[in-house]
Amino acid sequence: MNSQQFQNSMLKLIIETSTNLPADVRKQIAAARVKEEMGTRSAIALGTIAENIIMAAESEGPICQDTGMPTFHIHCPVGANQIEMKKGILAAIVEATKLGKLRPNSVDSLTGKNSGDNLGPGTPVIHFEQWEKDYIDVRLILKGGGCENKNIQYSLPCELEGLGKAGRDLDGIRKCILHAVYQAQGQGCSAGFIGVGIGGDRTSGYTLAKEQLFRRVDDVNPNEQLRQLEEYIMENANKLSIGTMGFGGNVSLLGCKIGVMNRLPASFYVSVAYNCWAYRRQGVKINPATGVIEDWIYTGDSVDLGQVQETAVAGDNRQVVLQAPITEEQIRSLKVGDVVVINGAMHTGRDAFHKYMMDHDCPVDLNGGVLYHCGPVMLKDETGKWHVKAAGPTTSSREEPYQADIIKKFGIRAVIGKGGMGAKTLAGLKEHGAVYLNAIGGAAQYYAQCVKDVDGVDFLDEFGIPEAMWHLQVEGFTAIVTMDSHGNSLHADVEQESLKKLSDFKEPVFA
Numbered sequence: 462m463n464s465q466q467f468q469n470s471m472l473k474l475i476i477e478t479s480t481n482l483p484a485d486v487r488k489q490i491a492a493a494r495v496k497e498e499m500g501t502r503s504a505i506a507l508g509t510i511a512e513n514i515i516m517a518a519e520s521e522g523p524i525c526q527d528t529g530m531p532t533f534h535i536h537c538p539v540g541a542n543q544i545e546m547k548k549g550i551l552a553a554i555v556e557a558t559k560l561g562k563l564r565p566n567s568v569d570s571l572t573g574k575n576s577g578d579n580l581g582p583g584t585p586v587i588h589f590e591q592w593e594k595d596y597i598d599v600r601l602i603l604k605g606g607g608c609e610n611k612n613i614q615y616s617l618p619c620e621l622e623g624l625g626k627a628g629r630d631l632d633g634i635r636k637c638i639l640h641a642v643y644q645a646q647g648q649g650c651s652a653g654f655i656g657v658g659i660g661g662d663r664t665s666g667y668t669l670a671k672e673q674l675f676r677r678v679d680d681v682n683p684n685e686q687l688r689q690l691e692e693y694i695m696e697n698a699n700k701l702s703i704g705t706m707g708f709g710g711n712v713s714l715l716g717c718k719i720g721v722m723n724r725l726p727a728s729f730y731v732s733v734a735y736n737c738w739a740y741r742r743q744g745v746k747i748n749p750a751t752g753v754i755e756d757w758i759y760t761g762d763s764v765d766l767g768q769v770q771e772t773a774v775a776g777d778n779r780q781v782v783l784q785a786p787i788t789e790e791q792i793r794s795l796k797v798g799d800v801v802v803i804n805g806a807m808h809t810g811r812d813a814f815h816k817y818m819m820d821h822d823c824p825v826d827l828n829g830g831v832l833y834h835c836g837p838v839m840l841k842d843e844t845g846k847w848h849v850k851a852a853g854p855t856t857s858s859r860e861e862p863y864q865a866d867i868i869k870k871f872g873i874r875a876v877i878g879k880g881g882m883g884a885k886t887l888a889g890l891k892e893h894g895a896v897y898l899n900a901i902g903g904a905a906q907y908y909a910q911c912v913k914d915v916d917g918v919d920f921l922d923e924f925g926i927p928e929a930m931w932h933l934q935v936e937g938f939t940a941i942v943t944m945d946s947h948g949n950s951l952h953a954d955v956e957q958e959s960l961k962k963l964s965d966f967k968e969p970v971f972a
């Protein structure tokens with residue numbers, strides 16, 4: 462095996478996976494666009510997603526700033542040197558991070574320190590298995606943390622919100638899967654793809670679920686019962702009307718793949734791995750003698766993602782341009798559904814920032830300011846200047862315990878994130894005159910292009926690149942008001958509506 466060549470092949474695989482969505486995934490996104498009515502929030506969001514996919518491929522930039530947990534599944538002939546292969550993968554990961562194709566994403570769980578190069582205990586994940594074929598098959602999935610948080614494991618029998626009892630049979634499994642889509646709402650950047658593992662133990666069940674994500678979206682399950690269940694889920698999960706980013710709409714799920722394995726008599730798990738629309742997986746066939754890529758695995762004809770300019774605004778909703786700093790009066794005039802275009806200063810702050818700010822002063826004046834829940838991919842040039850390489854929103858609900866207090870303490874007027882926030886924040890927005898704006902999750906190239914300058918950074922050494930406070934100048938940064946200063950929340954409405962719709966699926970189907 463030529464180790465240097467194998468390492469180069471792994472670097473190519475990582476870059477392709479992070480920056481270019483495979484044809485089968487693109488096809489589902491193109492089909493979803495056709496199903497949403499023009500001008501609706503979900504249609505606008507899908508338009509941005511399509512534009513982002515095209516931009517990422519053209520510029521070889523990360524589709525989403527969260528480049529996830531690199532997970533490799535490798536099949537190799539007997540005699541292929543796994544120690545050398547592992548070394549090549551680790552070196553390629555470090556190189557891809559330096560090039561800004563991966564975000565430094567490996568964090569010490571106790572100290573919070575980012576290793577900076579995506580290596581560390583448990584990262585990346587590499588599974589090897591030998592086989593009798595004569596080539597090496599390497600598959601990679603980059604699954605982000607936000608959708609990972611929406612994975613769920615059910616232990617049957619159980620009682621499910623909206624659906625009642627789920628027993629130890631195919632119908633109980635059906636209920637679990639519908640519930641899994643419901644509970645994710647928009648927070649895993651819907652519309653998503655799910656892999657389901659039936660059986661196993663808690664660990665192997667999730668492994669089986671994740672293995673389903675390596676299946677092609679357009680394959681057919683060889684198990685007839687599971688084929689029927691997959692078809693049923695694809696048809697009915699979309700009736701929950703969660704929509705893209707949880708904006709409400711006709712498409713909530715883009716793919717469902719189900720696998721089964723044996724279990725212990727006492728255990729019956731249904732494990733669901735939820736993957737966002739930014740379903741980044743690719744694979745290569747490698748010549749074991751040369752280390753060269755001989756073929757790509759997830760290929761297909763090129764897909765027309767449709768018109769990317771989706772500017773129409775839904776119903777009576779307006780488009781409002783705001784220059785930061787923003788006044789209370791401007792904020793009070795905004796209503797759920799308005800499209801807001803922001804120009805001027807914006808500051809990033811996510812998990813570490815919120816916790817720290819509860820009992821520290823802020824290094825910059827945030828009065829009238831805009832706080833962006835975002836952990837970008839950043840690169841420094843030779844002159845020491847920082848550049849944004851990818852900068853979409855992160856899931857806001859993690860900041861729920863802090864947000865209202867932080868808004869009050871610093872006089873923030875707009876918080877931008879995705880997936881929405883809860884009752885405490887909604888009350889805080891009303892009391893202090895602030896607004897929550899939902900940006901399109903995963904649209905990291907689209908938003909990176911809005912950043913015209915990086916003014917500086919705080920807490921870089923302490924928190925690492927994704928968690929640092931980046932001070933940005935933006936132009937034309939577009940997001941939708943989903944929680945206003947009058948007590949309205951689109952997220953609460955969609956959740957309630959979808960729970961009602963979930964209960965339509967209470968009656969047995971697979972008796």
Ligand SMILES: O=C(O)C[C@H](O)C(=O)O
Binds near residue numbers: 649835902
């Ligand atoms: O970490 C991030 O930047 C985003 C994360 O994947 C999320 O969906 O919340």
Ligand code: SF4
Binds near residue numbers: 608649903
């Ligand atoms: S931000 Fe959204 S698209 Fe990106 S990894 Fe997280 S869930 Fe996926």
